[in-house]
Each structure stands twice: as structure tokens, then as C-alpha cells.
Amino acid sequence: MMGKQTEGGFKLEQRHGKARVRVARVWRNKPDGRHVIVEWSVSISLLSDCLTAYTRGDNSDIVATDTMKNTVYAKAKECVEQVSVEDFAVLLAKHFTSLYQQVTCAIVNIVEKPWERVSVDGETHEHGFKLGSERHTTEVILEKSGALRMTSGIEGLAVLKTTKSGFEGFIRDKYTALPDTRERILATEITASWRYLYESIFSIPQKPLYFTERYLNVKKVLTDTFYGPPKEGIYSPSVQSTLYDMAKTVLKSFPDIAAVQLKMPNLHFLPVNLSNKDGTIVKFEDDVYVPTDEPHGSIQATLSRLWSKM
Numbered sequence: 327m328m329g330k331q332t333e334g335g336f337k338l339e340q341r342h343g344k345a346r347v348r349v350a351r352v353w354r355n356k357p358d359g360r361h362v363i364v365e366w367s368v369s370i371s372l373l374s375d376c377l378t379a380y381t382r383g384d385n386s387d388i389v390a391t392d393t394m395k396n397t398v399y400a401k402a403k404e405c406v407e408q409v410s411v412e413d414f415a416v417l418l419a420k421h422f423t424s425l426y427q428q429v430t431c432a433i434v435n436i437v438e439k440p441w442e443r444v445s446v447d448g449e450t451h452e453h454g455f456k457l458g459s460e461r462h463t464t465e466v467i468l469e470k471s472g473a474l475r476m477t478s479g480i481e482g483l484a485v486l487k488t489t490k491s492g493f494e495g496f497i498r499d500k501y502t503a504l505p506d507t508r509e510r511i512l513a514t515e516i517t518a519s520w521r522y523l524y525e526s527i528f529s530i531p532q533k534p535l536y537f538t539e540r541y542l543n544v545k546k547v548l549t550d551t552f553y554g555p556p557k558e559g560i561y562s563p564s565v566q567s568t569l570y571d572m573a574k575t576v577l578k579s580f581p582d583i584a585a586v587q588l589k590m591p592n593l594h595f596l597p598v599n600l601s602n603k604d605g606t607i608v609k610f611e612d613d614v615y616v617p618t619d620e621p622h623g624s625i626q627a628t629l630s631r632l633w634s635k636m
């Protein structure tokens with residue numbers, strides 16, 4: 327998305343902003359004495375009427391990217407109560423689109439670092455945290471009119487199952503070497519993003535931490551569907567089929583999600599078979615694998631409700 331302006335027979339598309347502003351916010355005001363910390367990497371892009379900055383070196387319509395950075399810290403300070411990463415992105419976008427006459431649209435992307443509360447001897451710690459793995463992301467695009475596009479997501483969610491996965495019946499030609507199988511390891515690193523139905527700043531749920539809870543629930547639906555029930559699991563005939571089940575379950579479970587995109591690289595675990603001229607050294611019996619991440623299958627799809635646009 328770019329701001330468009332024309333001059334002298336040319337069309338200029340431009341945006342400017344500050345990328346990767348890192349900020350951490352601690353809340354120490356919880357009644358149970360427990361501290362909360364979030365660590366965010368915030369990227370801001372503004373679409374604004376500042377054509378003369380490009381054409382004449384006149385910066386009088388420019389919001390300095392340094393000011394954008396400072397605004398992140400100032401707004402974090404103003405959040406006296408804990409906020410979700412989505413609410414923080416909305417609050418920043420609102421600030422930029424309402425304060426500056428020149429700014430027509432704000433795009434805010436945030437990645438949250440997964441600091442997780444630790445447990446010591448089975449008891450959750452009041453102020454001790456360790457770094458987890460998958461990251462919560464959000465993108466908020468807010469126009470001056472209040473028109474909104476809000477997306478949340480997960481990055482780096484690595485999952486694996488040791489059985490109940492196969493791949494067979496695919497096209498065979500003279501270059502095909504892969505045998506059909508009903509027994510393999512299925513491993514992937516999920517990148518997910520889902521777009522919320524809220525299309526105006528005025529229709530966002532006001533319940534505190536609503537989007538944090540949604541994030542946790544979507545993550546649970548994705549992983550539960552990938553694994554299947556704890557004892558019997560669920561058979562996966564392909565990454566494509568499992569991806570579709572995961573996306574469909576998200577849309578069926580959460581009415582305020584309009585569309586979901588999943589990227590699921592197929593991180594192959596290759597059977598080990600070794601032999602020399604005297605015979606077999608290692609014969610694969612669903613036990614020893616070479617884990618790989620290059621090359622990997624690359625499978626992605628977006629599933630939307632029919633009446634939605636993503």
C-alpha cells in the first residue's frame with residue numbers, strides 16, 4: 327500500500343516510517359503481585375501528503391521517523407493497564423492518523439517476543455520469565471476515515487508428529503523417485519495470519535486482552551487439528567490436506583475471523599538406508615532419519631469466507 331500523488335506528468339507512490347522500534351513494557355500493578363512484561367518490535371509506515379519533500383526538498387509536511395520512534399515509547403508509557411499487541415497497534419495508528427492532517431493512512435506491524443512466565447517447583451513465578459519459541463504478530467492498517475484492516479498471526483510455530491502421515495497417489499513420471507508411503511514423519515514450521523472482520527475502528531471489541539485470548543485460542547485450534555487426539559492422532563494424507571483442515575477449523579471456530587493464511591513448509595525427514603559392496607549396513611525400519619530443512623516443500627494457502635475479501 328502506497329500514497330499516490332502526481333506532479334509534472336509523473337505519478338509518485340511513497341510511504342515512510344520507522345522499522346523495528348524495540349520496546350518493552352512492564353506492568354507491576356496486578357492485584358496478585360505478578361509482573362507482566364511484553365517485548366515488541368514495532369514497524370510504522372505512514373501514507374501522507376508530503377510530495378514537496380520529494381520534489382523540492384521541502385520537509386514542512388514530514389513527520390520525522392525519529393518522532394514516530396519516540397511516539398512508540400510515549401504511548402507504551404501511557405498504557406497504564408496491560409494491552410494486547412493488537413490494541414497497541416491500533417492505538418498508535420489512531421494517533422498518527424488523527425494528530426497529523428497530512429497523514430491519510432497508518433500501517434503498523436508488531437512482532438511480540440515470546441517471554442513466558444517460568445514455574446519453579448510447580449509454582450508460577452511472580453517476575454521470572456524465559457524465552458519461548460513462536461511469535462505473535464499483528465498488522466493494523468488504519469485510514470483517516472476510521473476504515474480498518476486488522477490481521478494477527480503466528481510465526482515460527484514448529485510442530486512434528488512421528489506417525490499418522492503419508493503421501494501417495496501423486497503424479498508419477500520418468501523423473502519421479504519418491505515411493506508412495508503411509509508412514510512418515512510430518513514436520514513443519516507454521517506461519518499463520520488471520521484477518522479479523524472488524525472493518526472500522528468503532529467496531530473493535532473493547533474487552534481487555536480480547537485479542538490476546540483470540541491468539542491463544544487460534545494457536546490451540548491450529549495445533550490440536552495438526553496433531554489429532556492424544557492417543558489415536560489423525561491420519562494426514564498430505565500437508566495440503568492437513569493445512570486445509572487447520573484453516574477450516576479456525577474459520578468454523580471463530581466467527582470474527584474472515585480469512586486465514588497458512589504457510590507450512592514440509593521439513594523432510596529422510597529415511598536412512600546405507601549399504602556398501604558387501605551388503606546392507608543400515609536398513610530403514612521407520613527408525614533412523616536425516617532431518618533436513620533444505621530443500622523443503624513449500625505449501626501455502628489462504629482460506630476465506632465466501633463473502634469476505636482478503
Ligand SMILES: O=c1[nH]c(=O)c2[nH]c(=O)[nH]c2[nH]1
Nearest residue numbers: 493504563564565566592623
Ligand atoms: O504432503 C506432501 N505434499 C506434497 O505436495 C509433497 N510433495 C512431495 O514430494 N512430498 C509431499 N508431501
